Amino acid sequence: MAKISRKHRSTGRRSPLATVALLAIGLLTTGGAYALATTTATAESQAAAANEQLIEEGKKLFAANCASCHGLNLEGSKEGPALVGVGALAVDFQVGTGRMPMAFQGPQAARKAPQFTQDQIDAMAAYVASSGPGPALPDERFLEATGDAAKGAELFRINCAMCHNVAGAGGALTEGKWAPQLKGLDARYIYGAMVTGPQAMPVFNDLNISPEEKRDIITYLDYVSENPSVGGFDLGSLGPVSEGLFIWIFGLGGLVAITVWLTARSN
Incomplete structure (x- = not known):
């Protein structure tokens, strides 16, 4: 029994290496x-x-x-x-x-x-x-054209198209001011314009248009810039003014030229 007790006490002692390891x-x-x-x-x-x-x-x-x-x-x-x-x-x-x-x-x-x-x-x-x-x-992720282009188009038509045109081609404002065209513009400047409201532009803070929605608008403008007009020659995307002028000059002008040619031929 004495031998067993001494052996138990000897194996229960802490090794000197353990102290060194802890230190x-x-x-x-x-x-x-x-x-x-x-x-x-x-x-x-x-x-x-x-x-x-x-x-x-x-x-x-x-x-x-x-x-x-x-x-x-x-x-x-x-x-x-x-x-x-x-x-x-x-x-x-x-x-x-x-x-x-x-x-x-x-x-x-x-x-x-x-x-x-x-x-x-x-x-x-x-x-x-x-x-x-x-x-x-802004964070770079809000400047990437990876949002929802369809939602961005809707937001752009509601908030921006009355000045910038639905295709972002820009347009004239009052008192000698103008809304610039947005095609091919760097995304950071589109975002910056929405947040800071330069010139005659209103401010669209994050309560009006969230950063994610701003990214959707940037995605839509990138789509418009990268894809050609499905209707053919867009005449600057300026709407009925440029289209009417084109018809007036070339359409009516062509009809007059054909009329003159037919009259001259009959004579």
Whole structure:
């Protein structure tokens, strides 16, 4: 019995290697947690520094190219509106489409080739966005033409076709303004226009038209741009004005020419 008891006590003892293993596991766990926390803090610090640098670069670009109209502190002037709180999306749309800086004062800023690179536009957008909360750039998934084109067509007819034409060909508005054509336009600018409401366009925020519905509209416009008119030559998709003019000039003109030819032949 004594031998059995001693054997039981000897096998129940903790091995010295177990203590070493526990210490090693504890050190590895503590070290790993510290390294992870340090890496995260470093990454956040680097991201914040990069963002500050981007904002500073945007501030310099804004002061050199935009402040004469919009003010050094985005407060606006008689020549241009205040930009506090308009968000990065408004800057991306206006500068990315070349509407800003304006070539000349007029009823509406015309679209032209952009004067800045995308990196410079991003910097100015970051500076303006730092002034206050505003619409940010959308998630890329809402810019892909993968939505419901049929639903997008219905939404476009209800909300947009009265100005832009059902085919997105654009049209004239009052007081010298116009609705631009939308065929072949970059999806980010279509989305930006709906959210920010530039020029005479109303604002369609997410309560009016959800991001998913905006994607449906983008899908419809992409379909219209990529597919030819099923009715043949679309005459610019401008509707009865261009069609009537075509019939008046070529249709009636052709009838007159045939009448003259028949009369001359009979004589």
